Amino acid sequence: MDTRIVVVGAGPVGLMLAGELRLGGAEVIVLERRERPTTESRASTLHARTMEILASRGLRAMFGDLPHEPRGHFGGIPMDLTLPSRFSGQWKVPQTRTEELLGRWAVDLGADVRRGWAVRAVTDDGGQVTVEADTPTGVRTVRAAYLVACDGQDSTVRKLTGAEFPGWPATRELLRADVRGLDIRNRRFERLDRGMAVAARNPQGVTRVMVHEYGREVPDRSAEPDFAEVSDVWKRVTGEDISAGEPIWVNTFDDANQQLTSYRHGRVLFAGDAAHVQMPIGGQALNLGLQDAVNLGWKLAAQARGTAPEGLLDTYHDERHAVGRRVLANIRTQAKLLLDDASVEPVRALLAELVPAEHNRALLAGMISGLDVRYPGGPEDHPAVGTRVIDLDQRDGQGLLAVPGRSFARLARPWAGRVRPVSTPPLIAHGDAVLIRPDGHIAWVGSAPHRARAALTRWFGPPAAMADNDNPEKGHPSGH
Numbered sequence: 001m002d003t004r005i006v007v008v009g010a011g012p013v014g015l016m017l018a019g020e021l022r023l024g025g026a027e028v029i030v031l032e033r034r035e036r037p038t039t040e041s042r043a044s045t046l047h048a049r050t051m052e053i054l055a056s057r058g059l060r061a062m063f064g065d066l067p068h069e070p071r072g073h074f075g076g077i078p079m080d081l082t083l084p085s086r087f088s089g090q091w092k093v094p095q096t097r098t099e100e101l102l103g104r105w106a107v108d109l110g111a112d113v114r115r116g117w118a119v120r121a122v123t124d125d126g127g128q129v130t131v132e133a134d135t136p137t138g139v140r141t142v143r144a145a146y147l148v149a150c151d152g153q154d155s156t157v158r159k160l161t162g163a164e165f166p167g168w169p170a171t172r173e174l175l176r177a178d179v180r181g182l183d184i185r186n187r188r189f190e191r192l193d194r195g196m197a198v199a200a201r202n203p204q205g206v207t208r209v210m211v212h213e214y215g216r217e218v219p220d221r222s223a224e225p226d227f228a229e230v231s232d233v234w235k236r237v238t239g240e241d242i243s244a245g246e247p248i249w250v251n252t253f254d255d256a257n258q259q260l261t262s263y264r265h266g267r268v269l270f271a272g273d274a275a276h277v278q279m280p281i282g283g284q285a286l287n288l289g290l291q292d293a294v295n296l297g298w299k300l301a302a303q304a305r306g307t308a309p310e311g312l313l314d315t316y317h318d319e320r321h322a323v324g325r326r327v328l329a330n331i332r333t334q335a336k337l338l339l340d341d342a343s344v345e346p347v348r349a350l351l352a353e354l355v356p357a358e359h360n361r362a363l364l365a366g367m368i369s370g371l372d373v374r375y376p377g378g379p380e381d382h383p384a385v386g387t388r389v390i391d392l393d394q395r396d397g398q399g400l401l402a403v404p405g406r407s408f409a410r411l412a413r414p415w416a417g418r419v420r421p422v423s424t425p426p427l428i429a430h431g432d433a434v435l436i437r438p439d440g441h442i443a444w445v446g447s448a449p450h451r452a453r454a455a456l457t458r459w460f461g462p463p464a465a466m467a468d469n470d471n472p473e474k475g476h477p478s479g480h
């Protein structure tokens with residue numbers, strides 16, 4: 001059986017996925033166009049759910065001490081992100097560092113990361129995927145059972161497959177620069193008469209300026225703008241002259257908001273920015289992508305190894321497309337609140353009153369942090385099904401059967417290597433066993449052993465002893 005999976009793109013999502021696939025026992029090749037990791041300044045926020053996942057994989061310590069900010073904002077309206085989680089709030093870590101650490105983890109687990117490979121053709125013949133890439137030694141071909149496109153917002157694979165990618169094209173742009181030698185005051189999402197401005201000076205004396213001019217058309221850009229353009233717009237919006245500053249980095253981003261209709265096209269799947277493009281606001285883009293990877297990894301690895309029950313892989317699209325749609329909607333709302341002209345002020349004023357009310361605040365904080373993600377269960381499932389379990393060690397990437405007693409522990413034996421029994425304090429209710437997926441979400445809760453077996457089969461495939469005997473349950477998820 002070909003358990004090989006090609007991941008296109010060694011950004012944070014591709015590297016997280018590579019590690020997850022290795023934990024699931026798949027053979028992984030990551031093809032990355034860049035010869036060296038990027039040094040570009042990008043996302044800097046990890047949210048609570050991502051931190052919980054990193055902790056469950058034993059990766060929290062590797063990140064060391066991180067600056068922590070309990071507050072955040074919704075469309076520039078300040079709000080507290082505190083929720084019941086060991087990691088609530090925002091954790092500041094440059095994306096370059098996140099990539100470096102995830103890359104090291106994936107390689108240590110055995111992922112084969114090939115740099116300087118620019119994918120240019122993908123063919124899915126129904127039985128396998130053939131990938132063609134330009135490499136320093138010419139055009140090379142790799143064959144695999146599956147391919148996952150983690151090649152970012154301008155995804156080559158998305159274009160090659162012609163995947164439908166509906167949504168809203170960009171109508172608003174932000175110009176951004178890191179500048180040395182500026183003596184201007186800090187501004188936090190300041191909405192002025194002509195636009196919105198942010199300025200933040202770091203301890204090294206570099207000021208990040210970010211500016212949007214209301215109503216300014218999004219130019220057709222083939223390259224990043226020069227600093228003169230940034231300082232012109234900054235002058236018009238704030239009245240300040242920053243043209244004498246020394247730019248270190250200049251960049252733009254916009255409010256394009258698009259999501260693939262389907263995250264799976266045969267043997268080709270999509271994750272991260274390749275699957276959904278959104279304005280990078282409040283750090284949700286990166287976190288959404290990392291959580292795509294953690295949802296997909298164990299399912300795809302099981303599929304490639306032949307242990308996955310029928311339909312498991314398709315739950316990736318079902319679960320993550322719905323989460324993505326909701327996040328993209330909140331990001332689009334925030335873009336309007338932040339970047340529309342004075343006509344949006346009445347909406348902002350109303351929200352500024354609504355957001356601090358505890359119910360609303362908790363709802364928004366749950367959405368922004370990813371802590372409220374709940375995958376849908378069946379009508380007869382326990383209400384906790386689909387929610388996350390925290391503070392469990394899943395660094396081996398296995399599912400867990402949290403058991404109330406020894407007899408239940410024996411029950412998981414035929415799924416050894418896929419599911420590990422653990423005795424924990426009651427997670428849900430005394431006497432109940434809890435089946436936990438490798439991504440930390442609850443698959444089943446109950447006390448009847450035959451239902452536990454059915455749930456194990458439904459999520460982790462047939463028991464080992466039966467797998468060789470053409471198990472009649474295989475391919476027929478048994479429900480509850």
Ligand SMILES: Cc1cc2nc3c(=O)[nH]c(=O)nc-3n(C[C@H](O)[C@H](O)[C@H](O)COP(=O)(O)OP(=O)(O)OC[C@H]3O[C@@H](n4cnc5c(N)ncnc54)[C@H](O)[C@@H]3O)c2cc1C
Binds near residue numbers: 155253272
């Ligand atoms: C310029 C920029 C600034 C951003 N700023 C912020 C920010 O301030 N805050 C925030 O929260 N988010 C920001 N984001 C968004 C955030 O960086 C992304 O959400 C995150 O990087 C998504 O990770 P990814 O792995 O899906 O894609 P990427 O990080 O884009 O990684 C994709 C990888 O695929 C590789 N690749 C592309 N095509 C090919 C190919 N044909 N063959 C092989 N490899 C290929 C690329 O080289 C890249 O390494 C920014 C994004 C960009 C592009």
